[in-house]
Amino acid sequence: MDEKLLIVGINHRTAPVAVRERLAYGDGEILATLLRLKDRAPTLAESALISTCNRVEIVGVAADSARAIDEATSFLAADREVDAALFAGALYRFEGRDAVHHLFRVGASLDSMVVGEPQILGQLKLSYGYAAEAGTAGLVLHRAFHRAFSVAKRVRKATLIGRGSVSVSSAAVRLAGQIFDTLSDKTVMLMGAGQMAELTARQLHALGAETLLVTSRTFDHAVALARALGGTAVPFESHRPYLKIADIVIGSLSAARPVLESENFEAVLRERRYRPIFLIDLGVPRNFDERLNTMENVYLYDIDDLGAVVTESVGERAREADKAETIVADALASFMRWMDGLDLVPAIKDIRVSIEQLRDTELGRHRAWLAALEPAERQRIEGLTRTLVNKLLHRILAGLRSTGAGSSDPAYTAELARRLLCGELAPEGSVLGGTAANLDFEMDLDSGDDEES
Amino acid sequence: MDTIWLPPALVCYALSAAGFVAGRAANRPRWTDQAVPLLGAAVLFHTLDLVIGALKAGNIPVTNFAQSLSFLAWLTAIVSFVLISRMRMQVLGAFVAPGVLAAVGSAMLLTRRGRLVIPDSLRSAWLPVHVTLAFLGDALFVVAAGVSLAYLVYESRLKAKRPMTPVGQTMPSLEKLDRINYRLLGWGFVMLSLAIVSGALWAEATWGHFWSWEPQESWSLITWLLYAALLESRVAAGWRGRRAAALTLAAFTVLLGSFLSVSLLFPGKHGGSFG
Numbered sequence: 001m002d003e004k005l006l007i008v009g010i011n012h013r014t015a016p017v018a019v020r021e022r023l024a025y026g027d028g029e030i031l032a033t034l035l036r037l038k039d040r041a042p043t044l045a046e047s048a049l050i051s052t053c054n055r056v057e058i059v060g061v062a063a064d065s066a067r068a069i070d071e072a073t074s075f076l077a078a079d080r081e082v083d084a085a086l087f088a089g090a091l092y093r094f095e096g097r098d099a100v101h102h103l104f105r106v107g108a109s110l111d112s113m114v115v116g117e118p119q120i121l122g123q124l125k126l127s128y129g130y131a132a133e134a135g136t137a138g139l140v141l142h143r144a145f146h147r148a149f150s151v152a153k154r155v156r157k158a159t160l161i162g163r164g165s166v167s168v169s170s171a172a173v174r175l176a177g178q179i180f181d182t183l184s185d186k187t188v189m190l191m192g193a194g195q196m197a198e199l200t201a202r203q204l205h206a207l208g209a210e211t212l213l214v215t216s217r218t219f220d221h222a223v224a225l226a227r228a229l230g231g232t233a234v235p236f237e238s239h240r241p242y243l244k245i246a247d248i249v250i251g252s253l254s255a256a257r258p259v260l261e262s263e264n265f266e267a268v269l270r271e272r273r274y275r276p277i278f279l280i281d282l283g284v285p286r287n288f289d290e291r292l293n294t295m296e297n298v299y300l301y302d303i304d305d306l307g308a309v310v311t312e313s314v315g316e317r318a319r320e321a322d323k324a325e326t327i328v329a330d331a332l333a334s335f336m337r338w339m340d341g342l343d344l345v346p347a348i349k350d351i352r353v354s355i356e357q358l359r360d361t362e363l364g365r366h367r368a369w370l371a372a373l374e375p376a377e378r379q380r381i382e383g384l385t386r387t388l389v390n391k392l393l394h395r396i397l398a399g400l401r402s403t404g405a406g407s408s409d410p411a412y413t414a415e416l417a418r419r420l421l422c423g424e425l426a427p428e429g430s431v432l433g434g435t436a437a438n439l440d441f442e443m444d445l446d447s448g449d450d451e452e453s
Numbered sequence: 454m455d456t457i458w459l460p461p462a463l464v465c466y467a468l469s470a471a472g473f474v475a476g477r478a479a480n481r482p483r484w485t486d487q488a489v490p491l492l493g494a495a496v497l498f499h500t501l502d503l504v505i506g507a508l509k510a511g512n513i514p515v516t517n518f519a520q521s522l523s524f525l526a527w528l529t530a531i532v533s534f535v536l537i538s539r540m541r542m543q544v545l546g547a548f549v550a551p552g553v554l555a556a557v558g559s560a561m562l563l564t565r566r567g568r569l570v571i572p573d574s575l576r577s578a579w580l581p582v583h584v585t586l587a588f589l590g591d592a593l594f595v596v597a598a599g600v601s602l603a604y605l606v607y608e609s610r611l612k613a614k615r616p617m618t619p620v621g622q623t624m625p626s627l628e629k630l631d632r633i634n635y636r637l638l639g640w641g642f643v644m645l646s647l648a649i650v651s652g653a654l655w656a657e658a659t660w661g662h663f664w665s666w667e668p669q670e671s672w673s674l675i676t677w678l679l680y681a682a683l684l685e686s687r688v689a690a691g692w693r694g695r696r697a698a699a700l701t702l703a704a705f706t707v708l709l710g711s712f713l714s715v716s717l718l719f720p721g722k723h724g725g726s727f728g
Contacts, residue, residue, distance in 0.1 A: 178611065181629040273691025276628065293612060297694040305614045312616060 003045060005099040005144060005339075006065045008072050008091060009057030012113050015090035017053075022082045025051040027126065034134040036079060041071035046138040048131035048145070050106075052123045054113050059103060059127075061140045065095045100144060100335055104328045107148035108155040109162075116161040116317045121152045143338065151331040158327060161320040164313025169200040171309040172280045172301065176204060176248055179278050179299055187211040189246035191239065191259065193225055197252030197282050201229055204248060213246065215239045217253065244271045250280045251287030262291040269295060280306070347418045348397055354422040355396075359389045396421060456509075458502035459523075459561060465495030466530070466554045473546030485543050492534050492550065499527045499557070513581045515588075518717065519563040524584075525712075526556035528592035532637075536596065540633065544607075544624045549599035579655035587648035587673075591708065593641030594680070597634050598705035601698035604630040608695055631693055634701060635684075642680045649673055672711035679704045 010020060025033055030049050037047055037058070046061035058076070062068030073091060077084035094102045105111050109120045128145040131137035137145070156162050165171035180186055188209045190201045193216060205212050212231030216222035219235050226233040234242055243249070243260075253259060260279070269277075274297050281288045281302040293300035301309075363370065363385060370378050400417050472488025475481070503524065506514045514520045533549045536542050608627055610616070625633075652670070653663040664670060683700055686692040692700070 175611075177626060178607075178624075179627050181626045181632065274693050274696075275691070276694055296696065299611055301614065308614065309616070 003061055003063050003140065004065045004096040005059070005061055005103070005140060006069055006072075006096075007057055007059050007094040007099040007102050008069050009050070009055055010087055010090040010092070011055035011057070011111065012053075014092060015087060019087050019090055020053075020056060023051075023056040023076060023080050023087060024053075025049060025056070030127065030130040031134050033079065034131060034136045037072070037075055038134075038136055040075050040078070041068065043068040043071050044136075046131075046141045047072075047136045048127050048141055050124065050127045052120070054120075055106070055111075057106075059099075059141065059144075061138065069093050069095075097332070097336055100339075101328070101332050103144060103148050104151045104331055104335075105325075107152040108324050108328055109152070110155075110321055110324055110328065114166050115314075115321050116163075116166070118156075118162060121149065124148060124152070140339070144335065147331060147335050151328055154331075155324040155327050159320040159323045161317055161324050163320075164316050166310055166313050166317065168196050168282070168303070168306045168310060169203055171306045171313070172200045172250075173203045173207065175299075175301060175306075175309070176278055179276055180247065183208040184210055186247040187213065187245050188231075188248045188250065189213040189215065189234075189239070189242060190225070190229075190231070190250045190252070191215050191236075191287065192251065192253035192283065193221060194252040194282065197250050197280075198225070198229065200250055200280065200282075201231075205230060209248070211245075213242055215242075240268075243268045243277075246277070247275065248278045248280065249288075250282065252282045253287050255283065255287055256285060258285075258287055258289045260288045260292065262289045262295065265289075265292060265295060265298070269297065282306075344400060344417075348400065350418055351396065351400075351421045352393055355389055355393055359385050456502045456505045458498045458505065459557075462495050462498035462502060463554075463557050463561060465491050465498060466550065466557055469495055469546070470550035470554045473543070473550045477544070477547045485546065488546055488550070489534075489537055489543065492530065492537070492546065496527070496530050496534055499523075499530065503527060513584055515584050519560045521588075521712075522556050522563070523560035525588050525591055525595075526553045526560065528588050529553055529556075529595045532592050532596045533599070536633065540625075542600075542625055542629075542633070544603055545596070545599055548603050549596060552595065552599070577655060577659065579651060579658070583648055583651040583655055586644050586651060590641045590644030590648055591712065593637050593644060594705055594708050597637035597641060597701055600630055600634045600637065601701040601705075604634065604698040605695065605702070608698070627694070631697065634697060635687060635693075638680060638684055638701065642677075642684055645673070645677050645680065649677060669711070669715040672715060676704070676708050676711055679707055 010023065012020070030051065034047060034049055037044065037049070041047070041060075043062050043064055044060040045063065048059045050057045050059060056076075058072045060068055060072060073084065076082070076087075102111070107121060107124050109115060109117050112120055124145070128137065128141075128149075131141060131145075165174045176183065183204060186209050188201055188204050188211070190197060190212065201212060201214075212226070212229055213234050214222045214226040214229065214231045215234040215236050216225065217236050219233065222233040222236070225231075249260075251259065276297040276299065279288050279292060279298065279300040281300060284303060286302055288300055288302070290300065290302070292298050363382065370381060373381070396417075469488045469491035472484045472491060476483070476485030476488060503514055506520075510516070513524075515524050529549065530553050533545060533553070537545055604627060607624065607630070611627070649670075652673075656665065657663050683697070683704055686700070687697055
């Protein structure tokens with residue numbers, strides 16, 4: 001089987017986003033692109049296109065993988081109107097086993113920027129869907145992608161690779177879940193602005209925190225941000241009374257000195273009747289006095305503390321990634337066995353057809369004699385020959401399969417078997433070498449088997 | 454008076470406790486999951502033991518220290534099982550199951566001592582009512598103490614910025630633990646109140662006086678006052694979270710002292726051997 005899986009592309013490790021964005025395709029473009037690819041890269045028997053924020057890859061199947069890869073590369077350059085030299089350095093090529101390995105790893109999120117991220121599976125399914133729709137996915141890609149999906153699912157189920165919080169905002173949200181049973185009756189107060197802070201506030205709000213208060217030194221900013229996040233603006237000068245009802249306070253102000261001090265916080269706690277309060281300090285310099293953490297029912301996490309949670313989770317995921325690699329390796333081995341088996345399938349088909357033809361031919365040559373027999377006797381002869389053929393085939397095919405599985409070049413086995421059992425000459429350029437002229441033997445189908453009655 | 458059902462109960466308690474503790478310590482959620490039905494099985498066996506024992510003896514099986522311990526452990530196990538299975542508080546298992554195991558184990562070891570028959574003066578319909586209420590009140594406090602202990606352990610980890618649980622394990626939030634502690638204390642208080650009242654009414658009916666300042670009665674009163682103070686502090690001054698948990702544990706030690714001392718040191722009408 002000379003058809004191989006191949007992958008050519010760039011990812012976040014090999015190319016910066018400035019390069020990736022030049023080659024990227026939107027979801028809506030993929031279908032048309034695949035059809036164009038089919039035209040411009042005829043060597044590709046099957047193809048699919050993966051384009052995400054982490055990678056742009058062409059996944060294909062071809063007999064001449066080297067030429068196919070070149071065609072795919074030129075296609076990308078031409079189609080995106082980008083100089084090939086721009087991404088030549090970032091381009092990676094995988095063939096055969098390596099390509100399958102890469103595909104499975106990608107699906108299991110082991111090649112993602114954030115290992116264990118859940119989006120890649122959906123993105124892969126989308127790519128496969130487009131390839132199926134475009135008709136550019138065939139036997140091998142169908143199987144390869146489906147295998148990749150099941151590997152991804154197994155990895156997520158059997159390892160903890162997707163657990164833990166790998167971003168500051170999700171770490172903060174998770175901690176909130178460890179302190180509070182439900183967010184629906186809690187109030188979040190956002191002091192200041194900033195990407196991380198706003199993301200955290202947004203996530204908390206989305207998870208059910210009903211009330212969101214936004215305050216900032218510039219009231220107009222607070223109003224604008226409140227509107228964007230779906231909250232209420234509070235003037236900075238009067239933020240203090242709101243601490244009574246704010247269960248989660250996110251600090252993201254640029255302030256030289258802490259905004260919340262521990263000295264007069266006891267009064268706030270008493271007013272809150274010691275209901276727990278979660279202070280998320282994302283400011284540098286810090287917005288909240290660190291001694292607040294020692295106070296009862298106050299939980300203060302600053303940016304470093306959250307960073308430590310993230311590092312811990314990332315480390316955990318890396319450990320889980322090892323388990324995931326084992327799962328991927330298993331799936332890879334069984335997929336490659338399947339691909340090897342492909343060689344034998346056409347050979348087995350040909351062998352079966354050929355031998356059954358043999359029987360038909362012989363029965364045909366004795367047609368007249370058979371017709372003269374009693375029906376029961378005729379049927380017996382037909383049954384006998386059929387059984388003989390089937391048993392012979394069974395033995396041959398079983399032997400073939402077990403040999404093919406163990407041999408280092410199943411394609412050779414298939415060719416040899418076809419030669420031996422079909423009486424055909426191997427086509428030129430086959431693995432058995434030699435030209436038609438050298439293959440001198442004749443199979444004498446007429447010798448010594450007739451019994452004329 | 455052990456029936457054949459107590460040893461299997463003990464075995465199941467042991468396996469369950471092992472599953473809970475090891476599941477937490479070694480980060481194997483599956484062991485914790487399996488420990489829950491084991492606890493249920495243990496409760497089932499234990500129930501059979503108590504019911505059959507009661508039928509044989511003709512009275513509720515709390516005539517000596519060992520039986521009281523077993524009865525208390527049984528009620529504690531039931532309350533824990535309900536909490537763990539209905540409110541998804543598997544974490545509680547690691548804190549309560551070992552105690553239950555110790556109690557049942559001790560009960561089996563001690564069962565030879567003490568009388569097995571209720572003196573005539575105490576035979577009454579009041580007996581099962583008063584005793585069950587009292588022990589249920591105790592059991593609820595035991596579980597509340599377990600919840601408080603869990604709270605303190607996890608709260609201190611959160612304060613120290615250490616991960617609260619290993620990745621992949623869940624646990625109820627601090628707020629939930631706190632709220633359940635409150636509910637358990639509330640119900641325990643109600644049960645203890647009813648137990649004291651029923652005891653007083655029974656004493657009146659049997660001996661003509663409501664209260665006689667027996668050691669058990671005095672201790673119960675002190676315990677009752679402690680829990681009243683605990684609940685009041687939460688309701689009125691909003692004492693919750695860490696101090697509520699710490700106070701619950703403190704009050705629990707008083708309760709423990711009362712149970713053990715009355716049963717072992719100060720025999721009276723409530724005395725360990727009912728003598």
